[in-house]
Amino acid sequence: MIYTITLNPSIDYVVPVKELTIGKLNYMENDLKLPGGKGINVSRILKEINVETTALGFIGGFTGDFISDWLEKDRVKTDFIPIEGDTRINIKLKSDAETEINGQGPVITNAEAYQLLTQMESAESTDTFILSGSKPPSLPANYYSKMIEGITGKEAEFVIDTTGEALKKALPYKPLLVKPNQHELEQLFNVQLYTTEDISHYGKKLLEAGAKHVIVSLAGDGALLITKDGIYKGINPKGLVKNSVGAGDSMIAGFVGDYLVSHDPVKAFKMGIASGSATAFSNDLAKKEEILSLLPQVEVTSI
Numbered sequence: 632m633i634y635t636i637t638l639n640p641s642i643d644y645v646v647p648v649k650e651l652t653i654g655k656l657n658y659m660e661n662d663l664k665l666p667g668g669k670g671i672n673v674s675r676i677l678k679e680i681n682v683e684t685t686a687l688g689f690i691g692g693f694t695g696d697f698i699s700d701w702l703e704k705d706r707v708k709t710d711f712i713p714i715e716g717d718t719r720i721n722i723k724l725k726s727d728a729e730t731e732i733n734g735q736g737p738v739i740t741n742a743e744a745y746q747l748l749t750q751m752e753s754a755e756s757t758d759t760f761i762l763s764g765s766k767p768p769s770l771p772a773n774y775y776s777k778m779i780e781g782i783t784g785k786e787a788e789f790v791i792d793t794t795g796e797a798l799k800k801a802l803p804y805k806p807l808l809v810k811p812n813q814h815e816l817e818q819l820f821n822v823q824l825y826t827t828e829d830i831s832h833y834g835k836k837l838l839e840a841g842a843k844h845v846i847v848s849l850a851g852d853g854a855l856l857i858t859k860d861g862i863y864k865g866i867n868p869k870g871l872v873k874n875s876v877g878a879g880d881s882m883i884a885g886f887v888g889d890y891l892v893s894h895d896p897v898k899a900f901k902m903g904i905a906s907g908s909a910t911a912f913s914n915d916l917a918k919k920e921e922i923l924s925l926l927p928q929v930e931v932t933s934i
């Protein structure tokens with residue numbers, strides 16, 4: 632079974648404003664409320680491409696009910712830990728540029744935190760866990776490490792999509808995939824990266840530190856895949872960008888969904904790019920038809 636874990640789910644409140652004027656009254660053209668949080672997005676895309684998952688994580692309040700109801704309607708399996716606090720609402724402001732205002736997330740009590748950790752005890756060696764997104768500040772700094780110890784202790788695979796120390800500490804446990812974007816890679820090594828060579832140099836460090844596959848996603852500029860066998864540059868298909876929120880999560884879903892069947896990282900990378908771009912070209916996350924129609928346009932070359 633594939634499990635996604637979202638420690639900090641969100642409602643993504645997508646707000647298009649034609650000409651935004653700070654300090655004045657602005658009107659929305661329309662609005663869109665979507666279930667969000669990185670692991671939840673991964674589960675939604677995997678369901679779309681016919682891969683079953685169970686979404687785990689913390690969920691609470693009326694905002695949490697919105698997410699649970701949506702996932703139930705889409706027949707995405709969930710086994711969330713109910714919490715006392717309200718799941719956050721993240722604002723995605725679409726004007727000339729895309730501006731994101733993400734919440735910190737609710738307080739998670741010690742008892743709630745413990746319950747999620749105990750779920751890892753039933754992990755099996757055939758399972759894959761996809762750990763995605765930020766951690767609400769009330770969880771201890773080593774919370775991701777504790778989960779990873781639980782998962783790898785049962786010899787299950789894991790993917791991790793988070794930032795900073797939590798990502799660094801996960802690498803020796805040999806994640807199947809890590810997928811920083813360029814900004815996250817720069818933050819991780821405290822550097823500025825300008826060229827493909829620079830990016831692949833630092834991407835390779837993640838492989839050397841233990842990751843089995845590294846994708847560095849470059850938004851409109853495609854992505855790099857770094858494996859023990861080589862480095863590959865992926866070029867996006869062409870299309871009109873509507874809402875790139877969730878593009879990174881879609882890329883992870885596309886890669887993992889394909890890789891777990893094909894064991895071919897280059898083929899899986901193409902599926903990752905098609906899924907990421909299909910989401911960028913959609914208002915909500917991508918639909919299967921859009922992903923499959925973009926797939927033949929994805930170009931990958933060994934560099």
Ligand SMILES: Nc1ncnc2c1ncn2[C@@H]1O[C@H](COP(=O)(O)OP(=O)(O)O)[C@@H](O)[C@H]1O
Nearest residue numbers: 812848849850851853854867878879907908911
């Ligand atoms: N503007 C875009 N046009 C085409 N594809 C895109 C665009 N933005 C994202 N994608 C696709 O989705 C992938 C992940 O997007 P990216 O923005 O890099 O991740 P994240 O959301 O994690 O920051 C990219 O590598 C690319 O393949």
Ligand SMILES: O=P(O)(O)OC[C@H]1O[C@](O)(COP(=O)(O)O)[C@@H](O)[C@@H]1O
Nearest residue numbers: 667668669721764765877878879880
């Ligand atoms: O957990 P974080 O890092 O705060 O990010 C949460 C946000 O990321 C998203 O999962 C989108 O992520 P990506 O655009 O990186 O795929 C949103 O749904 C959510 O609002």
